[in-house]
Each structure stands twice: as C-alpha cells, then as structure tokens.
Amino acid sequence: MTAIVDIRDLRKVYDGGFEALKGITLSIREGEILALLGPNGAGKTTLISTICGITNPSSGEVTVGGFDVVEQYRGARSLIGLVPQEMSLEPFTKVKDAVSYSRGLFGKPRDDAAIDKILKQLSLWDKRNARVVELSGGMKRRVLIAKALSHEPKVLFLDEPTAGVDVELRKDMWDVVAELKAQGVTIILTTHYIEEAEAIADRVGVINGGQLLLVEEKDALMRRLGQKTLQIELQEPTQAIPETLAGYDLELVSEGQALRYTYDTRGESTGITRLLGDLSAAGLQMRDLLTEQSSLEDIFVGLVKEGAA
Amino acid sequence: MNWAAVSAMYVSEMTRFFRTIAQSFISPVISTSLYFVVFGAAIGSRIDQVEGVSYGAFIVPGLIMLSVMTQAISNASFGIYFPKFIGTIYELLSAPVNFLEVVLGFVGAAATKALFIGVVILGTASLFVDIQIQHPFAMVLFLLLTCLSFALFGFIIGIWAQNFEQLQLIPLLVITPLVFLGGSFYSISMLPPIWQKITLFNPVVYLISGFRWSFFGTADVPVGLSLLAIAGFTALCMGAIWWIFRTGWRIRS
Numbered sequence A: 001m002t003a004i005v006d007i008r009d010l011r012k013v014y015d016g017g018f019e020a021l022k023g024i025t026l027s028i029r030e031g032e033i034l035a036l037l038g039p040n041g042a043g044k045t046t047l048i049s050t051i052c053g054i055t056n057p058s059s060g061e062v063t064v065g066g067f068d069v070v071e072q073y074r075g076a077r078s079l080i081g082l083v084p085q086e087m088s089l090e091p092f093t094k095v096k097d098a099v100s101y102s103r104g105l106f107g108k109p110r111d112d113a114a115i116d117k118i119l120k121q122l123s124l125w126d127k128r129n130a131r132v133v134e135l136s137g138g139m140k141r142r143v144l145i146a147k148a149l150s151h152e153p154k155v156l157f158l159d160e161p162t163a164g165v166d167v168e169l170r171k172d173m174w175d176v177v178a179e180l181k182a183q184g185v186t187i188i189l190t191t192h193y194i195e196e197a198e199a200i201a202d203r204v205g206v207i208n209g210g211q212l213l214l215v216e217e218k219d220a221l222m223r224r225l226g227q228k229t230l231q232i233e234l235q236e237p238t239q240a241i242p243e244t245l246a247g248y249d250l251e252l253v254s255e256g257q258a259l260r261y262t263y264d265t266r267g268e269s270t271g272i273t274r275l276l277g278d279l280s281a282a283g284l285q286m287r288d289l290l291t292e293q294s295s296l297e298d299i300f301v302g303l304v305k306e307g308a309a
Numbered sequence B: 001m002n003w004a005a006v007s008a009m010y011v012s013e014m015t016r017f018f019r020t021i022a023q024s025f026i027s028p029v030i031s032t033s034l035y036f037v038v039f040g041a042a043i044g045s046r047i048d049q050v051e052g053v054s055y056g057a058f059i060v061p062g063l064i065m066l067s068v069m070t071q072a073i074s075n076a077s078f079g080i081y082f083p084k085f086i087g088t089i090y091e092l093l094s095a096p097v098n099f100l101e102v103v104l105g106f107v108g109a110a111a112t113k114a115l116f117i118g119v120v121i122l123g124t125a126s127l128f129v130d131i132q133i134q135h136p137f138a139m140v141l142f143l144l145l146t147c148l149s150f151a152l153f154g155f156i157i158g159i160w161a162q163n164f165e166q167l168q169l170i171p172l173l174v175i176t177p178l179v180f181l182g183g184s185f186y187s188i189s190m191l192p193p194i195w196q197k198i199t200l201f202n203p204v205v206y207l208i209s210g211f212r213w214s215f216f217g218t219a220d221v222p223v224g225l226s227l228l229a230i231a232g233f234t235a236l237c238m239g240a241i242w243w244i245f246r247t248g249w250r251i252r253s
C-alpha cells in the first residue's frame, strides 16, 4: 500500500517557545484507520493542525496525496476533511447551509443530493432547517462531521470525535467510519478511549510529549507487547500455592478454585509447559485452561510510563 | 481560482446581512433624515450656498461617504473577527483557498453591504433635496473604490484585533475623526488658511472631494489626485492582506 500522508521529521515550536512536536516521522497508508493515542497535551491536535494547515510547521515536511501541505496546499487540503476537537460552529446558520458552505469552500460544485445523503446518514435530516444554536451538543458534533464529509475527502481527521457523545451517536459514527473505510477513505482519529482504538483501528500510534513512541499494527502491537494470563481451573480447590511452584508468577483466584498465571508473550518461552508439568507433580488436577490477552489500555499505560521514566 | 469557495464565502456573509435586512435598511434612512433635519434645516438656513450649491445638497456626498466608510470598515472587520472569536476560522485555514479568494468573498460581501447603504442614503437624501449628478460614471467609480478600500482596511483591523475593544478602537479613534474632519459637511475653503494646509494630510479629504466633484463639478483638490489617493490606499491594503496571508500573522500560529 502507498502512503497517502507522509510526515517527515515534523517539528512545531509555538510562539512562546514551547516545542509541541519533537520530530515526528510517520507514513499513513491509503485506506487505513489509524488511531492516535496519547494523554492530554501530547501533541495530537498540534499534529493534525499542522497537517491541515491551521498551524505552520517549524521544520520538517508533510505531504498529503503527494502534495506538500505548505507549497502545494491547494492540492493537499482539497483531499482533507477535518473534524476538530473544539466544537466551533456559526450559531445562527441553518444546518444544511453550514454543510453546503463547507462543500463550496473546498471547491466542490453545489450538490444538494450529496448534502442530503450526508445529513440522513448522520441522522441530521430532521434538523436540516434548524439553526445551530438550537441543537444539542451531540448534534453539533454530527454537524461538524457532516461539514468534514461534505466535500468527499480522501483523508479524514477526527480529533476526539467521541468526547461527550452518547452510545448511540458513537455507534452511528463507527458505522459511518466503516462505510467510509469501505469507500477507501483514510481515517486518522485521536481518542482517549482505548477500547475505541482497539475496536476500529488497523494501526495504533502512541504519542507522548510531542514524540511518537510507536506505530504498529493493532494486532501485532497487542501480540508483541501484550501480557497474557492463563487461568487454570482446578478439580479440587486448594488453600495455598504449593511451595514447589513459588518460582512462577501465580495468583490464587475464585476462592482457591483456580490459579492465574501471568506471562509475557515477548519472552523467550512462556514457561507454560514447565508450569503444567510442575502442577501435576504438585498433585493439582486441572479441569480447564483459559488464556486472556491484556487490553491496549494496559499496553498504553505501560508505554507512557516507560516514556516518562 | 476556487470560485466555488468565493461564492460560498460571499453568500454566507450576505446571508448574515439579509437576516437583519430591516435593520440594515432602516438605520441609514433614519440617520440620514436626522442629518437633514439638523444640518440641512438648522444650519442650512444660515449657510445659504456653498460653491454655488445649496447646503442641503452640498452635504449629500459627504454623508454618503461618511456612512459608506464606517459601514465598510465595521462589516469587514466584524466579518473576519467573528470566525476568529468563535473558532470557525479553522475551516477557512484548512480550506484550499488563497488570499485573493478570501478577500473576494469576505471583503466583497462587506463592500456590497456598504454599497447598499450608500444607495439607500442617496435615495433618502433625494427625498429632501434636489440632487444632480454631473459625472455619474466617476460617482460610481468613487463609490465602488471607497467601499472596496475601506472594506479591505476593515478586514485588516478584524485580523489585527484580539478583542472587541480593539475592534472598535481604530474606527472610533482614527476613522471617525478623519471622516468628520475630512470635509463631509463643509468645503475646506471655509477653513482658516493654516487649517486648509493641515487638512491636506487627511486622506479622507481627497475621497470626499473627488466624490463631491462627481456630483457638482467643484472640488477642493484636483480630481486626479483624489483618484490616485484612493487607488493607492486600495493597493496598500491589498499588499498588507497578501502579507498577512503569507505569514499567517495573527491567524495561523
């Protein structure tokens, strides 16, 4: 797959002298969903703003669809749709006018059918003639998304699209995202909700302190960094972990009905075979085995801590 | 050129204007009528004629200029300040538009509104006094250039301003005095000799003089100079806006 967004050694120093991006290099593939995770102030919004033309890069290069975002901004920006983190909308504009306006601004000829389709897709059809002030917060968020989609972008940036959004809208939103992905749109989203990244992203990037700590296939990331647990259900409950098993990272759970073994999938060997042998030797009979992968959240928290250390 | 964007910006700005069309129409009508009551009737009864024109008619070009300049500035400065204030400027900054397109859209709309008000005032004034326009082509040209250049200037103020006070500051502190002292209500030949010299440093004098010439054929300064002054002012503002967009001054961090 080719890179649709190519970021090279991107740095951003704000006027006050604060370095918000410290040399980010990242290739975003056409058609993928990339989730950017990072704590508050990590630089996610700054990164998106610099790609979209809202802030000037201090150094480095960004291309979108092969167009340099500074030198060939017209080509680059025509491809981009942006849903900003802040809910900024003109209060007295009608919903459908706001969406049409965005389409025009991005150089597309007026197309009422296309706008109607987007409004229906985002459940804004009933509100198409309402003014923005009359909408609830979640509906305003939908309007922002509709505006970003109005000019049929090839690359869509969603900066914390689900902050303050109810379950239903979140579901709607992921349906829209899935549909866009099916159409070949590349989607970059930032979120604090790790389950979201886990549920919909193809790749996950972790940013902290203006640095990209890693970017990896979500599955690979979880395999590579994930700790797993093995739950061993016992035939007979036991009161204590036998002395002979003291060398293993074991925990007694379910009132002695089971043992939980934590191991690192990155290690040379998991130690499972040896453990199972030692269990039988200690006279414990197994009824069932269950493995569990740790969530992205665990990985994420671990990474950010590592970066801070 | 991204004409779709130009028209989107222009239409959206004009929509805001049409939402309050009644206000936009009524306030110049009332204020013009008041000027005629105060200046035309009260003062005009004492000043018979200025340069062969009745005082009531003499002040019409100045009155139009006064409103057009202040309206062009306030419309354009507010038009671009508002998106900065509420944050919707993000969309403009991320859109594939260049400075010329933004200027055509935003400044074009502000200039249109000012032009509309100028025409309303001319219409209202014609109810009070008999107005003849000797050089209609020049009159339209002066009016258009004034709308445009002051809208450009207002646009710069809107980008420069970081709060509402600053937005009001320049029009209040600079423009209003210059316009009032620019010969809106008198001919500079009526001033003491020393002030006749000083007042020539006021750029507004040239605009009002030229505009008045297009009505009555008499001017305080040569009409060519008037045209040069306003063309120069327009070019200066365009240059400043081009620079603003190139550097992102006050709009792009």
Ligand SMILES: Nc1ncnc2c1ncn2[C@@H]1O[C@H](COP(=O)(O)OP(=O)(O)OP(=O)(O)O)[C@@H](O)[C@H]1O
Pocket: A014, A015, A016, A018, A020, A038, A039, A040, A041, A042, A043, A044, A045, A046, A047, A085, B253
């Ligand atoms: N206009 C600005 N001027 C100066 N510093 C800024 C500006 N905008 C952001 N910053 C700083 O840059 C850093 C990164 O901010 P950014 O908004 O990119 O973070 P973020 O990852 O999007 O955080 P969040 O999850 O809270 O949205 C922060 O320390 C912030 O204070």
Ligand SMILES: [Mg+2]
Pocket: A044, A045, A046, A085, A159
């Ligand atoms: Mg952010």
